[in-house]
Amino acid sequence: MNRDILIVDDSPTLQASLSFCLENAGYQILQAENGQKGLEVLAGLKEQEKSIDLIITDINMPVMDGIRFIREVKKTSFRFVPVLVLSTETERSLKDQAKEAGAAGWLHKPFRPEQLLWVVKKFIR
Amino acid sequence: MENRELIEIYFTEADDLLQRIEKGLLALEDNPDEPGCIQEVFRAVHTMKSSAAMVGFDTISEYAHLVENLLDRLRSGRLQPSRPLISQFLTGQSLLKTMVEKASRGEEPLSPVELQAQKEQLGRFMGLEGLEEPSPLLPALSPSENRQDHYYQIHLAFKEDLFFSGQDPLMLIRELQDLGEIIQIKTDHTRVPRLPDIDPFVLYLTWKILLKSRQSLSTIEEVFCFVRDEHPLKIQDVTGRFPEGVDPGLAEKRIGDLLLEEGIINPQDLQEAILEQKKIGQVLVEKGKVSENTLSRLMAEQEKSRTQFRKSTIRVDTHKLDELANFVEELSVNLSRVSHELEKNAQSSYRMVMEEMDRVEQNLREIREQVMRVRMFPLEGTFQRLQRMARDLAAQEGKDLNIEIHGAETELDKDLIEQITDPLKHCIRNAVDHGLEPPEERQKKGKSPKGLLTLEAFQREGKIFVRISDDGRGLDLDAIFKKAVENRLLSPEAQPTAAELQRLILLPGFSTSREVSDLSGRGVGLDVVQDQISRLGGLVEIFSSPGRGTTFSMSIPLTLAVMEGLRIDVGGESYLVPVSSVLTVRTVEEQDLKTIEAREEMLRFEEKYIPAVRLEAILGAPGREDNSHKIALILDSHKRRFALLADQILETKQVVIKGLEANFRSIPGVAGGAILGDGSVCLILDIYGLDRLIFGGTLGGNGRTNGSLP
Numbered sequence: 001m002n003r004d005i006l007i008v009d010d011s012p013t014l015q016a017s018l019s020f021c022l023e024n025a026g027y028q029i030l031q032a033e034n035g036q037k038g039l040e041v042l043a044g045l046k047e048q049e050k051s052i053d054l055i056i057t058d059i060n061m062p063v064m065d066g067i068r069f070i071r072e073v074k075k076t077s078f079r080f081v082p083v084l085v086l087s088t089e090t091e092r093s094l095k096d097q098a099k100e101a102g103a104a105g106w107l108h109k110p111f112r113p114e115q116l117l118w119v120v121k122k123f124i125r
Numbered sequence: 126m127e128n129r130e131l132i133e134i135y136f137t138e139a140d141d142l143l144q145r146i147e148k149g150l151l152a153l154e155d156n157p158d159e160p161g162c163i164q165e166v167f168r169a170v171h172t173m174k175s176s177a178a179m180v181g182f183d184t185i186s187e188y189a190h191l192v193e194n195l196l197d198r199l200r201s202g203r204l205q206p207s208r209p210l211i212s213q214f215l216t217g218q219s220l221l222k223t224m225v226e227k228a229s230r231g232e233e234p235l236s237p238v239e240l241q242a243q244k245e246q247l248g249r250f251m252g253l254e255g256l257e258e259p260s261p262l263l264p265a266l267s268p269s270e271n272r273q274d275h276y277y278q279i280h281l282a283f284k285e286d287l288f289f290s291g292q293d294p295l296m297l298i299r300e301l302q303d304l305g306e307i308i309q310i311k312t313d314h315t316r317v318p319r320l321p322d323i324d325p326f327v328l329y330l331t332w333k334i335l336l337k338s339r340q341s342l343s344t345i346e347e348v349f350c351f352v353r354d355e356h357p358l359k360i361q362d363v364t365g366r367f368p369e370g371v372d373p374g375l376a377e378k379r380i381g382d383l384l385l386e387e388g389i390i391n392p393q394d395l396q397e398a399i400l401e402q403k404k405i406g407q408v409l410v411e412k413g414k415v416s417e418n419t420l421s422r423l424m425a426e427q428e429k430s431r432t433q434f435r436k437s438t439i440r441v442d443t444h445k446l447d448e449l450a451n452f453v454e455e456l457s458v459n460l461s462r463v464s465h466e467l468e469k470n471a472q473s474s475y476r477m478v479m480e481e482m483d484r485v486e487q488n489l490r491e492i493r494e495q496v497m498r499v500r501m502f503p504l505e506g507t508f509q510r511l512q513r514m515a516r517d518l519a520a521q522e523g524k525d526l527n528i529e530i531h532g533a534e535t536e537l538d539k540d541l542i543e544q545i546t547d548p549l550k551h552c553i554r555n556a557v558d559h560g561l562e563p564p565e566e567r568q569k570k571g572k573s574p575k576g577l578l579t580l581e582a583f584q585r586e587g588k589i590f591v592r593i594s595d596d597g598r599g600l601d602l603d604a605i606f607k608k609a610v611e612n613r614l615l616s617p618e619a620q621p622t623a624a625e626l627q628r629l630i631l632l633p634g635f636s637t638s639r640e641v642s643d644l645s646g647r648g649v650g651l652d653v654v655q656d657q658i659s660r661l662g663g664l665v666e667i668f669s670s671p672g673r674g675t676t677f678s679m680s681i682p683l684t685l686a687v688m689e690g691l692r693i694d695v696g697g698e699s700y701l702v703p704v705s706s707v708l709t710v711r712t713v714e715e716q717d718l719k720t721i722e723a724r725e726e727m728l729r730f731e732e733k734y735i736p737a738v739r740l741e742a743i744l745g746a747p748g749r750e751d752n753s754h755k756i757a758l759i760l761d762s763h764k765r766r767f768a769l770l771a772d773q774i775l776e777t778k779q780v781v782i783k784g785l786e787a788n789f790r791s792i793p794g795v796a797g798g799a800i801l802g803d804g805s806v807c808l809i810l811d812i813y814g815l816d817r818l819i820f821g822g823t824l825g826g827n828g829r830t831n832g833s834l835p
Contacts (some may be wrong), residue, residue, distance in 0.1 A: 013135040013176035020131065060171050084291070088175050096347045106351040107291035110178035110186075114326055118289035 003124050004050075006030045008069060009058040009086065014109070018056065018086075019111040022120065034063030036112065042078050052081055053124045055077040056107075059087045059094055067094060070101040084122040086111075135180045137440045139225045140174075144506050145169040146218045147513060150211055155208040164213070167196045173221065184234045185224045192217045194303075198251070213250055215513075230428070242392050273364075276308075277345055279334040279732060280359040287328045292352050294328065300348045305338025335363075358591040441499050449495045456488045469626070476636040497683070501536035504582050504591070507546055508533045511553055515578055518557045525564050526557070526576040535582035537589050541681060544661055545591065548654040551679040553578070554591040555651060560597030560675050570672065572596070588663075600669040602626045608635065627667040631655040654679075659762070659813050662688070662705050674725050690799070690809060693758065695740045699775060699807050701799060706812040708759040708766065710774065728768040730759055737768040738819055740810075744794065762816035780809070794818045 003026075007018050010033050015059035019029045030045075030052070032038040034057070045052060049096065055073065070083050082104040095106060107119055149166035158824060174189035192214070198204040211713035220243060224234035235243070279301070283294060292303040301307060323329075338345065342362055349358055399805065406424070409415040463481045512528050519526045537545075558577055564574035579594040605626045609615040614629060629635060633652040654677070658665050663681035682688070690701035691710075711730075718737055719727045727734035737757065754770035780799035 011172045011179075013131065013174045013179050014140045016131050016134045017179050060168055062168065088171070088178075088296075096350050105291055105531055108293045108296040109175040110181075111291070111293075115288055115291060115293075119291040122289070 003053045004028045004030060005054045005056060005120070006032065006038060006041055006052050007056050008032045008035060008061070008066070009056075010034055010061045014058065014086070020115070021116055025117050025120075026059070027120070034061040035066060035069030037063075038069055039064070039072055039076075042073065042076060046077060048084075052078065054120060055081055055083045056086055056120075059085060059098065065070060067097050067101050069102055070098065074102045083117060084123060132180055135176055135182075136225065141440075142169045142176075143172045143218060143222050144509060146173070146221075148509055149216070150214050150218060151509070151512060151516070154208070154211050155689055160200075163206070164194065165195065167200055170196060182224075182228050182234060184240055185221065185228065186250065188217075188224065188235065188240060188243060189221060191244060194223070194304050195247055195250055201750070204250070205706060210250060213247070213477045217247070230735055238398070242681055245392050274337055274339060275342075275362055276364045277334075277336045277338065277342070277675055278359075278361045278363045279332075279336060279345070281332040281334065282358060283356045285327045285329070287352065287356060288326050290352060290355065294330070294332070297348060298332070298334070299338055301334065301345070304340050304345060304348070305336050307334055308337050309333075309335035322605070323463050331812050333622070414638060435564075440824075442480075445495065449492065449499065452488055452492045456485060456492065459485045459488060498536075498538070500538050501683075502539050502542060503534050504542065505533040507542055507549070508580050508582070510546075511580060513551055514550060515553050515557055518554065519561070519576070519756050522557060523558065523563060524561050524576060525574060526561060526578050529577065529579045529583075529750060531579065532582040535584055535589060537582075537681075538683065541589075541661060543680065544657065545679065548657045548679065549591065549593065549652050551651065555677075556595040556597065556675065560595035560599075563600055588680045592676055592678045594674060596674040599671040599673055599675055600627055600630065600667070602671070605629055630667070631665060659764075661702055664705070688780055688799075688809065690757070690778050690780055692778050692807065693769075693771040694773045694775055695754075695771045699801075700740065701778065701780060701807055701809040702758060702760070702769070703796075703809070703812060704777065706760050706762065708761050710756055710758050712755060713757045713768075713770065728757055730766070730768065735759070735766050735768055736819070737770055738815075739770050742744060743815070760812050762812045764816050765820065767816070767819070780807075 005022055005027050005031060007015060007022075008031075009018070010014050015031055015033075019031065023029055030041055032041045035057070038055070042052070055078075057066045057069055061069075064072075066085060066087075070085075071082065073079065073081070079102075081103060083109055084105045085098045085103045086107050086109055087098075088109050096104065104123060105119055107116065146166050146169045148163050149169065153159065153162040153166065170193045174186050174193055177183075177189060178186035196206070196214070199206060199210070204210060220235075228234045231821065263780070281294065281297070283292075287294060298307070298310070311333045313331045313333070314329065316331075318329070337344070340361065343771065345360055346353070349356075352358070390543050398736075403749055406415065406420045410417050410420055459481055463478055463485070466478050466481065508530050511629055512530065515528055561576035561578070562570070562572075568574050576597045579592070580595070581590075581592040583590050602623055606615065606621070607630050609621075609626070610617050610619075612635070614632070615621060631651050631654065635652065645792060655665050658679050658681065660683050663679055666678040666680075667675065668678065669675040672828075688701075689704040691704055691707055692701050713728065717729055719729070719734065721727055726737040728737040739754075754772055756771050756773065758766040758771060759768055776800075778801075794815040794817075796809045796814070798806045798808055801807050
């Protein structure tokens with residue numbers, strides 16, 4: 001069965017490595033370069049009456065950052081989709097904000113493919 | 126996707142980020158109070174850090190991390206955006222750039238010792254924090270804000286599967302490091318099995334950490350908020366057990382750190398020690414295992430292949446590709462309609478097919494234009510580099526200047542951008558070094574002490590104009606005249622116009638600067654600019670007004686790949702001459718030509734004689750040896766004017782230049798070939814190369830070398 005994952009990240013390198021790793025594992029990938037674009041993707045899915053299995057988001061992005069994005073997602077019909085936050089140690093102070101906003105998990109950058117897949121499997125059953 | 130592909134994506138991204146960092150910093154320097162600039166730089170450095178880590182360039186990531194920390198202090202207002210601080214950031218940006226470049230050549234970005242030295246450098250600014258941080262008012266009134274040092278005993282006994290919850294113990298420990306100072310860390314490795322039994326994804330280690338921090342217990346606990354529920358860990362405030370002033374961590378420090386701290390050596394000593402470290406190749410040469418020649422040959426080959434690899438990829442805006450795809454789509458629709466019509470009764474559909482073919486042609490033209498556009502890039506990055514260069518040069522010279530940039534969004538062929546960068550650098554050097562006066566001199570003249578340098582680009586009539594202007598002293602026409610007389614370019618009695626004198630500075634070896642300066646006095650004159658721009662089919666113009674400044678204006682064709690040509694017939698062979706080189710075309714009668722010294726033919730043009738050239742004699746092509754040519758193309762190679770004798774003009778034509786080198790050796794005077802409508806090949810003349818072929822490397826002056834100015 002196809003599983004869809006939305007990746008929200010403004011770094012092409014991160015997008016490429018995430019997509020590569022997840023697509024190899026058989027997931028379908030949707031991409032967005034910031035929170036705003038992420039919401040647009042979700043709105044598009046809703047119009048087509050589709051859903052999604054997991055959202056992976058970066059924190060530090062232009063236009064709309066990851067925390068605001070999670071808050072906005074939680075206001076939509078996608079509020080039960082688990083959100084995995086991808087971030088670095090300097091964003092420590094944002095960790096509890098992310099948790100409060102409703103993030104289900106936190107993945108450190110850089111990560112190893114095995115680690116990513118395992119975490120993703122934890123959320124998509 | 127292959128690893129190499131990912132690495133390429135990374136390098137493209139890194140280039141982009143480095144540019145954004147630089148741009149942000151330069152903007153910040155102009156507007157220190159603009160929080161948006163800091164935020165933009167911060168974000169770019171942050172992304173730099175994580176994407177470098179993702180592809181395994183840990184040193185780059187680590188250094189970016191340090192810069193990010195410093196930026197964070199700037200962002201939170203704990204540091205002020207002072208000039209030295211911004212300069213430090215710019216240095217940091219340069220270092221990151223060097224590191225990325227080294228990484229792209231497969232070299233180690235920075236040795237651990239160098240990294241350590243750079244850390245010290247940044248640490249110096251971090252140290253300023255105490256001085257610049259406003260001291261809190263009435264600390265007694267805010268008891269909740271506990272500013273005392275605390276000591277925390279932290280026991281991390283994560284479960285073996287921590288890795289699979291997305292956590293990295295090293296990262297968590299680093300986070301602790303950001304909150305305070307890790308005084309002691311003890312690793313329990315008793316659970317580690319024998320080597321053959323190790324599973325790399327299982328965590329066998331536990332840690333006991335002693336952390337000195339001003340943060341509250343709850344802040345420390347937050348670090349573990351995503352693991353706390355599933356993994357045992359214990360955090361205790363043990364401040365009572367550690368009396369102030371004792372630094373149990375001293376024993377853990379590195380010898381280099383200690384020597385620096387004790388003031389026994391300074392960072393420069395460390396740097397010098399680093400420089401003395403020898404490269405492996407050099408050591409091998411010294412040991413006589415490899416010859417110097419072999420080494421340098423191999424290194425040169427390696428370098429070539431690496432640059433080639435990086436040059437061959439470009440990043441393209443997706444909408445350009447979308448448009449291209451649209452045109453191709455339309456084209457296939459047109460073609461299917463044509464074939465459909467052809468399948469039907471041919472009689473009735475003739476007109477229809479012709480109409481459809483017209484549309485196909487129209488579409489092809491658009492596709493060609495679109496493909497060219499894909500190769501086009503904005504000049505922004507180049508301008509930014511030039512801005513940076515001008516800024517650094519001016520600082521070096523003790524000159525103060527504002528830099529204005531207009532039209533940075535103007536797009537140009539990627540190859541062309543690379544090829545005009547050096548000439549532009551040269552003009553900038555010239556402007557900063559010779560054009561702009563030192564602040565005191567400017568003030569004496571009633572000018573603002575700050576000089577103004579303008580970089581400008583725009584597109585007009587199928588050409589790109591790039592202009593570099595300064596508001597400095599302007600060209601010293603008298604000095605130019607004297608120098609020209611000295612070099613026998615002009616006779617002492619000549620009465621040249623200002624414009625003619627100004628053009629002289631573009632000739633080889635012409636420099637009016639009396640003393641050789643550090644900047645532009647490297648024995649290379651502005652002729653390099655003229656040379657390079659002419660080679661690209663462009664034109665250099667100089668506008669200068671004494672006391673008010675100088676403008677170098679360069680116009681270049683939009684792309685190297687397409688050329689507007691005049692197709693001429695010479696003795697039955699057809700050639701294409703770039704329209705940009707043709708001044709005018711006129712008819713010739715036998716009496717217009719004059720033979721000098723029994724071999725050199727001259728043609729009278731605008732009151733003087735210019736060399737008249739027969740292509741068949743020069744290229745050894747078939748043709749008539751008599752004087753029966755009917756027209757002359759007056760060409761300007763920027764070194765001189767000369768006439769090319771021909772039989773007739775056939776048409777003007779836009780052609781795609783095809784290089785000859787792939788199949789033939791390169792032919793002097795010939796830029797390449799083009800395929801004509803009937804499938805035949807036509808040679809494209811390279812006027813600049815032709816000039817060289819005919820007149821050799823001698824000095825010219827628009828054909829006025831003999832002081833024959835009017």
